[in-house]
Amino acid sequence: MNIKQMIKENNRLQDAMTPGNLSYYQDMVVYIRSSSVNEAKGEELLLEIGQHLLDAQAKGKTAEEVFGSDPEAYCKDLVEQLPPMKGLNKLQLHVMIPWIALTWFFFVQAIAGFIVTWTGGPVERMTQVRVSTLVLLAGGSYVLIQLVMKWMKNGTFQPEEEQRKINIRHMGIYVVIAVVILVGGVWLGRLLPVLHIQPWVSLVIFVIGLLGTKLLFSSK
Known part of the structure; x- marks a missing residue:
């Protein structure tokens, strides 16, 4: 099987x-x-x-x-x-999280852009994508998912009272990470450029991301 x-x-x-x-x-x-x-x-x-x-x-x-x-x-x-996960599989796991996060970001960007275009809104604003946003989305999603997986493993087999303590501790970590991401976003936003990506280009990137997810990360 x-x-x-x-x-x-x-x-x-x-x-x-x-x-x-x-x-x-x-x-x-x-x-x-x-x-x-x-x-x-x-x-x-x-x-x-x-x-x-x-x-x-x-x-x-x-x-x-x-x-x-x-x-x-x-x-x-x-x-x-059990044999450990192979190096390539580990690399796939590390890349998969930011890959999926960025793929769906461009889907939202494309849909929002098309809606604004059809309603006659400020299209220019919707085509602007900050490089800092992409960096923070990729890095932030990776860190958060890794923390969730670690929390799930550490909380396994623990009594209810201990699980409650673990939940509180990890919630505090999430808050700290969220603050760091917000501060980092403001700082990086001043240093990194802004890309101008049309809605149809965002949609193409999303489709490529979906195909890549299927080809690179799906279990056989």
């Missing part, structure tokens, strides 16, 4: 789990998928775990009885045995 088929099969297995086993297993899914392991091997492992859990469930056992009371240590040990 390819990765998409394994994910589909994984979802099918989850549909057959009891609520308690499902909650336990979904934490394992988050932990393994957010780790820097080979994606295909990670999905194969999750299928094995899911099937093993269902077999045990049919015998009246719970996930904790099967995998133990310390699921984090169990998953950590499994992850360490």
